[in-house]
Amino acid sequence: MATIVIHQIKDWRQLQLENKQKFADKTLGFVPTMGNLHDGHASLLKQSAAENQLTVLSIFVNPTQFDQAKDLEYYPKTLEQDLALAEKLNIDFVFVPTYTELYPDNYNYKISESILSKQFCGQHRPGHFDGMLTVVLKLLLIFRPNRAYFGEKDLQQLNLVQGMTKSFFVETDIIACPTIRDTNGLALSSRNHQLDPDEYELATQFATLLRTKLSDKDIHDSLEWLGFSVDYIQTQGDRRFGAVRIGKVRLIDNVQLLHKTTHHKEGTVA
Numbered sequence: 001m002a003t004i005v006i007h008q009i010k011d012w013r014q015l016q017l018e019n020k021q022k023f024a025d026k027t028l029g030f031v032p033t034m035g036n037l038h039d040g041h042a043s044l045l046k047q048s049a050a051e052n053q054l055t056v057l058s059i060f061v062n063p064t065q066f067d068q069a070k071d072l073e074y075y076p077k078t079l080e081q082d083l084a085l086a087e088k089l090n091i092d093f094v095f096v097p098t099y100t101e102l103y104p105d106n107y108n109y110k111i112s113e114s115i116l117s118k119q120f121c122g123q124h125r126p127g128h129f130d131g132m133l134t135v136v137l138k139l140l141l142i143f144r145p146n147r148a149y150f151g152e153k154d155l156q157q158l159n160l161v162q163g164m165t166k167s168f169f170v171e172t173d174i175i176a177c178p179t180i181r182d183t184n185g186l187a188l189s190s191r192n193h194q195l196d197p198d199e200y201e202l203a204t205q206f207a208t209l210l211r212t213k214l215s216d217k218d219i220h221d222s223l224e225w226l227g228f229s230v231d232y233i234q235t236q237g238d239r240r241f242g243a244v245r246i247g248k249v250r251l252i253d254n255v256q257l258l259h260k261t262t263h264h265k266e267g268t269v270a
């Protein structure tokens, strides 16, 4: 079956009404994205397709989670290419809404979390997690999927979404998926596409340094010396988190430190 592209919520509802048989007793997997799909997204889509009978992908560059207008402006937008990938992976539905479709209230109502969302990236991107949580809750309420797939590269995001679904009794299982890296160890990200070849080469040092036995401060200083602007390098339990900027491009990552022994639970921030 060809991928069906939906732009409006009413079209999704209509589709479900007209195809009761097709939806009956089928599990729905959901992969929310901001587009510019790469192999990391492809792995989430493949996992969803393997674990559910139907999969919906959303593509929406969510303005409310950008704290800087320029960052939103430069965010790569490649819809045609993204739809071709969805088709290639046999994804059943792609939702491509407009801002007004998702925010009929113009963001007067929002979701916020008051502890974890203020740490790590939250300290450097005011309002980012409010915007992210708000759009994710809207999408989960529209599709009511059985499972939704999030990458561990954005571990703070993943933990916040898990906390939100628990707090608001959302009956979707939030599935954590491993970070996909290039051969140099750099975590795949749509933002990597904004790097020129020299910057890309430099970016690989970020992933490499995060894994070393150096202290957070020494890694911070080494990265600054190499030309990065560092938002934070912070170890919590056996996991080290970092966010850096190369020019106008912000990169985040987190790695498990095999050389540290702690009681921190794998894959969680808190």
Ligand code: PAF
Pocket: 032, 033, 034, 060, 062, 065, 132, 135, 136, 154, 157
């Ligand atoms: O991780 C992302 O791409 C975004 O934060 C998400 C989950 C699609 C919400 O806009």
